[in-house]
Amino acid sequence: MLRGESTGRCVVWIGRPSVEEHFGLIRAGWRTLVADPARCDGDLPECGDSAIAVADLRANQQDALRILSSLRQVHPGIPWIGLTGTPPAMAHATLRQVLAGAFEVIDGPSSLGALRQALARIPGDAELTHDDEPSLLTGSSAAIRALSQNIRKFAPVELPLLITGETGTGKEMAARTLHELSHRRGKPFAAINCGALPANLVQSELFGHERGAFTGATARRIGHFESADGGTVFLDEIGDLPLDAQTNLLRVLQEGTIERIGSCQSIKVDVRVLAATHVDLEKAVAQGRFREDLFYRLNVLRLRMPPLRERTGDIELLAQHFLDAFRESYGTRARTFSAAARRAMNAFPWPGNVRELMNRVQRAAVIADDALISPSDLELDVDASPAMERNSLGSARTSAEREAIVDCLRASSFNISECARRLRVSRVTVYRLCKKHQLALDQLR
Numbered sequence: 526m527l528r529g530e531s532t533g534r535c536v537v538w539i540g541r542p543s544v545e546e547h548f549g550l551i552r553a554g555w556r557t558l559v560a561d562p563a564r565c566d567g568d569l570p571e572c573g574d575s576a577i578a579v580a581d582l583r584a585n586q587q588d589a590l591r592i593l594s595s596l597r598q599v600h601p602g603i604p605w606i607g608l609t610g611t612p613p614a615m616a617h618a619t620l621r622q623v624l625a626g627a628f629e630v631i632d633g634p635s636s637l638g639a640l641r642q643a644l645a646r647i648p649g650d651a652e653l654t655h656d657d658e659p660s661l662l663t664g665s666s667a668a669i670r671a672l673s674q675n676i677r678k679f680a681p682v683e684l685p686l687l688i689t690g691e692t693g694t695g696k697e698m699a700a701r702t703l704h705e706l707s708h709r710r711g712k713p714f715a716a717i718n719c720g721a722l723p724a725n726l727v728q729s730e731l732f733g734h735e736r737g738a739f740t741g742a743t744a745r746r747i748g749h750f751e752s753a754d755g756g757t758v759f760l761d762e763i764g765d766l767p768l769d770a771q772t773n774l775l776r777v778l779q780e781g782t783i784e785r786i787g788s789c790q791s792i793k794v795d796v797r798v799l800a801a802t803h804v805d806l807e808k809a810v811a812q813g814r815f816r817e818d819l820f821y822r823l824n825v826l827r828l829r830m831p832p833l834r835e836r837t838g839d840i841e842l843l844a845q846h847f848l849d850a851f852r853e854s855y856g857t858r859a860r861t862f863s864a865a866a867r868r869a870m871n872a873f874p875w876p877g878n879v880r881e882l883m884n885r886v887q888r889a890a891v892i893a894d895d896a897l898i899s900p901s902d903l904e905l906d907v908d909a910s911p912a913m914e915r916n917s918l919g920s921a922r923t924s925a926e927r928e929a930i931v932d933c934l935r936a937s938s939f940n941i942s943e944c945a946r947r948l949r950v951s952r953v954t955v956y957r958l959c960k961k962h963q964l965a966l967d968q969l970r
């Protein structure tokens with residue numbers, strides 16, 4: 526049975542694309558319908574008139590030509606590209622005749638790059654309609670498409686924006702994309718994790734200080750806002766910003782000025798502020814930990830990054846994307862995922878979202894002995910006993926680590942520096958562990 530959609534610019538692949546070819550086209554923004562001669566029983570995919578056919582003649586040549594011919598009867602003007610595998614000169618006379626009607630013929634070992642270029646060369650209504658614009662972030666789910674549309678709408682607008690979402694959902698990536706799509710691209714993009722700034726240095730980091738402003742201020746320092754002039758400042762974990770810094774941030778948003786610590790001179794800065802949070806800021810406002818006026822200033826535009834479990838359709842796509850990128854850098858043997866690995870990935874709840882998926886895929890790519898990554902390479906195997914033992918040991922370690930942090934945070938009255946000192950790790954590590962275990966300090970208190 527053929528799958529597909531009846532509208533929009535799409536590719537009808539006659540034959541059986543490899544996983545890389547299939548996902549490569551989807552990633553490039555092409556709706557890809559597969560007419561596999563072994564399965565389609567004479568049915569044709571319901572494609573619009575703007576579709577392009579790819580006749581994959583590398584394997585089942587006779588059947589592929591038969592389907593191509595039927596497709597051309599329904600859509601007489603459909604442009605098509607032939608993938609021959611061998612040079613056309615070597616093909617028999619009939620095939621050479623058929624290939625003469627192709628828009629382009631790609632021979633030799635298949636190359637996704639060549640195919641994408643050929644597709645891009647085909648004239649006609651190749652411009653994608655708004656709804657068909659390729660997704661800005663890897664993924665083809667409805668959630669990620671809607672998000673991409675909002676990013677496109679919000680990018681040129683000079684208003685503050687709040688990005689919400691769990692850890693690892695891609696908040697920073699969305700912020701960078703907004704910056705790159707705005708007229709500020711080419712100017713600085715300053716990403717600052719407010720949670721990782723030492724409490725006594727927050728103001729100085731953000732707004733700078735004059736020489737002698739406080740003990741240890743031996744020279745003037747330019748803060749992130751000033752050095753990002755003309756560009757974008759991304760404030761991650763905005764909920765962790767101390768109240769005094771919140772007041773100064775409000776001034777930036779209202780008046781477009783900053784004051785370095787130790788100076789009363791206002792300096793004009795031209796920055797767009799994007800903020801992100803994984804905690805409920807409305808709740809922080811209700812608890813008096815976040816200024817209400819600042820919240821309303823930041824919350825003019827809002828993007829919600831969906832957790833990976835809400836966009837399961839994207840899991841395989843993202844996993845292949847990370848594997849391809851890793852393979853390109855390190856030339857690993859693993860090329861794709863076994864069916865069991867795909868099932869395991871789709872069934873997993875991904876508490877660490879896209880970041881966790883990326884980490885598991887990269888680790889699996891290193892470990893895998895085979896071209897196919899297995900569930901145990903991903904440490905997602907719950908059936909096979911050795912992996913299960915590894916998993917239970919892994920999860921016991923994870924719970925012990927979580928417990929240790931929660932206990933230490935409570936014992937340190939949620940003072941991060943104190944907690945870091947007790948655990949003999951850096952403050953950044955404490956924040957990283959809080960993120961890893963999704964510990965929201967305000968909820969633990």
Ligand SMILES: Nc1ncnc2c1ncn2[C@@H]1O[C@H](COP(=O)(O)OP(=O)(O)OP(=O)(O)O)[C@@H](O)[C@H]1O
Nearest residue numbers: 662663691692693694695696697698803879880960
């Ligand atoms: N759609 C995506 N396509 C490709 N990579 C992605 C995507 N979304 C996230 N990533 C990758 O996942 C990792 C985590 O993303 P990012 O740092 O943007 O998340 P975050 O929500 O800001 O996390 P945190 O709240 O922990 O700071 C990054 O390495 C990023 O490149």
